[in-house]
Amino acid sequence: MSLPALAQAGPLPPINLWPGPAPDEPPGFQLEPETDKTTAKDKPVAGKPLIRLGNVTTPQLTIYPAPAEKRNGSGPGASVIVCPGGGHSILAYDLEGSEVCEWLNGLGITGILLKYRVPRRDPDKPWKHAVQDAQRAIALTRARASEWKLDPDRIGVIGFSAGGQTAALAALFGDQKTYAPVDASDQASSRPDFAMLIYPAYLANKEETALNPEVSVPQNAPPIFLIHAMNDGVTPMSSLLLCAELKRKRVPAELHLFPTGGHGYGLRPTAEPITRWPALGETWLRGLGVLKP
DSSP states (O other), X not given: OOTGGGGSSSOOOOEESSSSSOTTOOTXXXXXXXXXXXXXXXXXXXXXXXXXXXXXXXXXXXXXXXXXXXOSSSSSEEEEEEEOOSTTTOEETIIIIIHHHHHHXXXXXXXXXXXXXXXXXXXXXXXXXXXXXXXXXXXXXXXXXXXXXXXXXXXXEEEXXXXXXXXXXXXXXXXXXXXXXXXXXXXXXXXXXXXXXXXXXXXXXXXXXXXXXXXXXXXXXXXXEEEEETTOSSOXXXXXXXXXXXXXXXXXXXXXXXSSOOSOOTXXXXXXXXXXXXXXXXXXXXXXXXXXX
16 A cells, blocks of 8 residues: 555555455355345434444455544554444444544544454354454554554554454453464564453453453553443443453553443434543543644
């Protein structure tokens, strides 16, 4: 991808995440062609429909370059890998994907939309292939930071619901890659510099008493921002337990809990106060120094 291409307005053409087939696919695994699985029975969010992308076998990145007039500072810019949710069955591709990239652009941040593999392949580790794709996305972005005019030390990740689990594990696993390196890009660090987890799912056990075994917080974990509603059917204990462990390990963290709001609202504003979370996120990013004057 040429440097002039990154200066254009709007998203760039998608690029394949892996140089060949994605790793660790089960033998004989096949899906129908990639498709929008939205039906007339699916409820809208904030009065608008959403794209429910399914059958993803070729993970891709779509780069939304920060507009020139919005870029932070005069040097390479910040970027965020965006992980939509969807229960590891589909991807809420606009609600928790492209719309998030557009919000990031408004802050002067390059949004990088990750189309990771769904549905889940491994019943015992439903997060496995999604996290592989997220780690590869972070490493690839860092490896190409100079080419893409990005700051290799300001690469974050944001995830929603199952994408929040994906982003959380990518942040906590850091440079412990969950796949065998495939090219020189995998020599780059896969640890994000910060993470934003919006109503993250599947971090706590069924009893809601402890984090799942794979959710292990290292002392060098990046700063993490969390949003959750107390009445979320996808338990807020995921965020509460993770934040407590981050505190114990002295990892910078910020958790906002709202009494109501439910689940799956993305950035679309409604009467629910929780949908004002993007302003809180912007303040947090400024405090980290991700947004520069």
